[in-house]
Amino acid sequence: MMLAFIILGALTLVGGVITISARNAVHAALGLVGTLLSVGGLFASMNASFLAATQVIVYAGAIMVLFLFVIMLLNANQPVTGRDPVPFVRELAGIGGTLLAGAFVVLAFTYEDPAPLATSAAALRGGTAGAVGETLLTRFLLPFEAVSVLLLVAIVGAVALVQRPVPQPDGVPDTEPAGLLAPDTGLVFESVTQEAVLKERGRA
Amino acid sequence: MVPTTYYLALSGILFALGMIGVLTRRTAIMVFLSVELMLNASNIALVAFARSWGDLTGQTAVFIVMTLAAAEVAIGLAIIIAIFRKRETTNVDDLATLKG
Numbered sequence: 001m002m003l004a005f006i007i008l009g010a011l012t013l014v015g016g017v018i019t020i021s022a023r024n025a026v027h028a029a030l031g032l033v034g035t036l037l038s039v040g041g042l043f044a045s046m047n048a049s050f051l052a053a054t055q056v057i058v059y060a061g062a063i064m065v066l067f068l069f070v071i072m073l074l075n076a077n078q079p080v081t082g083r084d085p086v087p088f089v090r091e092l093a094g095i096g097g098t099l100l101a102g103a104f105v106v107l108a109f110t111y112e113d114p115a116p117l118a119t120s121a122a123a124l125r126g127g128t129a130g131a132v133g134e135t136l137l138t139r140f141l142l143p144f145e146a147v148s149v150l151l152l153v154a155i156v157g158a159v160a161l162v163q164r165p166v167p168q169p170d171g172v173p174d175t176e177p178a179g180l181l182a183p184d185t186g187l188v189f190e191s192v193t194q195e196a197v198l199k200e201r202g203r204a
Numbered sequence: 205m206v207p208t209t210y211y212l213a214l215s216g217i218l219f220a221l222g223m224i225g226v227l228t229r230r231t232a233i234m235v236f237l238s239v240e241l242m243l244n245a246s247n248i249a250l251v252a253f254a255r256s257w258g259d260l261t262g263q264t265a266v267f268i269v270m271t272l273a274a275a276e277v278a279i280g281l282a283i284i285i286a287i288f289r290k291r292e293t294t295n296v297d298d299l300a301t302l303k304g
Contacts, residue, residue, distance in 0.1 A: 005206040009214045016218050016241050020225030025233060032237050035218075039244050046211065046255045048263050051247075051270075058270055063240070063277050070281045071233055074288050080230040080295050093227035097220040104216020108209045113256045117205045120258030127254075127263055135260040136267065147271045154275035161282035 004045055011038040024078075025071045029064060036060040048127035211252035219245035232284050232294040236277070243273050 011034060018031025040055035084090075113120070125131040136144050222245060225238025247266045254262025288294055 001206055005210060009210075012214065012218060013221070016221040019237055019241055020221055020229065020234075025231065025237075028234060028237055032240060035241065036244065039248060042211070042214075042248060043251055045206070046251050048251050048254070048266075051251060051263055051266055054267065054270060055247075058274060059240075059244075063274055066277055066281060067233070067237065070285065074233070074285065074294060080297075084230070085297050090228050093224045096227070097224035100223060101217045101220035104219065105213045108212035108216055111209055111212055111256075113208055115258065117208070117256065121205065121255050123258030124255060124260060124263070127260070131260055132263050132267065135264045139261070140264050140268075143268055147268055150275055151271060154278045158278045158282040161279070161286050 001045065005042070008038045008041045008045065011035075012042065026068065029067050029071060032067075033060050033064050036064065043127075046127075047121050047124045050127055050129040050132045053129075208252050208256040212249055215245045215248040215252065218242075218248065221245075230295055230297060232287075232296055232299070233281075235296060236280055236284075240273065240277075243269060 015031045015033075015035030015038060019028045019035065022028040022031060036055060036059045040052045040060065043049075043055055044052035219242050222238045222241030225241060226235055229235050229238060247269055250262040250266045250269070254260060254266075284294055287299065291298065293299070
């Protein structure tokens with residue numbers, strides 16, 4: 001059990017380091033896949049079998065495929081070159097992160113289990129889909145339904161954000177989909193298509 | 205059984221790694237990947253606490269966090285694509301027009 005924890009924990013941290021340090025974004029995403037799979041293994045070692053399955057299916061499956069799609073769609077796998085506008089950001093982030101990790105580790109070792117682990121782990125009933133689903137649909141029914149509404153909003157919002165403006169046949173200027181910024185100022189909302197329409201009107 | 209403290213320490217280190225990533229990476233997508241690291245670190249801690257207390261509430265919270273992460277990624281990546289169409293960049297240094 002301890003050996004499994006050491007291997008999975010090491011894989012998790014190695015994947016995390018690859019994620020934050022890889023120059024190619026695809027490599028970083030693949031490092032995160034490694035981390036997510038190892039975290040799934042850690043869940044399984046903590047009597048959370050349903051969450052382990054969900055982690056692999058939802059996180060390592062669906063979310064990471066979405067990430068890789070967008071990285072390749074935007075051709076964003078090249079690193080950002082050029083000087084960083086914030087001085088010493090890497091050094092400061094490294095120092096801050098080390099301090100934060102140290103503080104978390106010190107805090108973690110002050111934690112004491114309220115009961116022997118063997119008895120409390122048995123109360124989880126293995127964390128199977130049945131056990132988690134029972135809690136989710138009785139005590140946490142309202143959050144569960146709220147999350148389903150949130151997912152619906154996310155679906156509609158994602159479609160609304162990325163749809164292109166529909167060309168209007170009657171000379172009415174096309175409207176921009178919400179949330180887009182004009183290239184220069186970020187404040188001007190007149191669109192290129194509107195300028196084109198005005199130019200055409202002047203020509204006519 | 206592996207003590208809860210080891211899982212909590214691992215979760216803290218992973219969270220700090222994610223924070224370093226958020227602070228140092230300069231592409232919006234990479235910042236997102238680092239945020240996923242931090243979410244996973246918190247999930248490890250929640251599952252560890254659930255096992256320590258013998259209460260399934262922690263595991264239920266992790267399930268909801270996963271759903272929130274999925275919604276966040278869908279909306280966030282849609283925003284990144286919308287910005288990329290306008291600006292041809294996802295560098296967060298260039299997207300600082302709202303800076304006060």
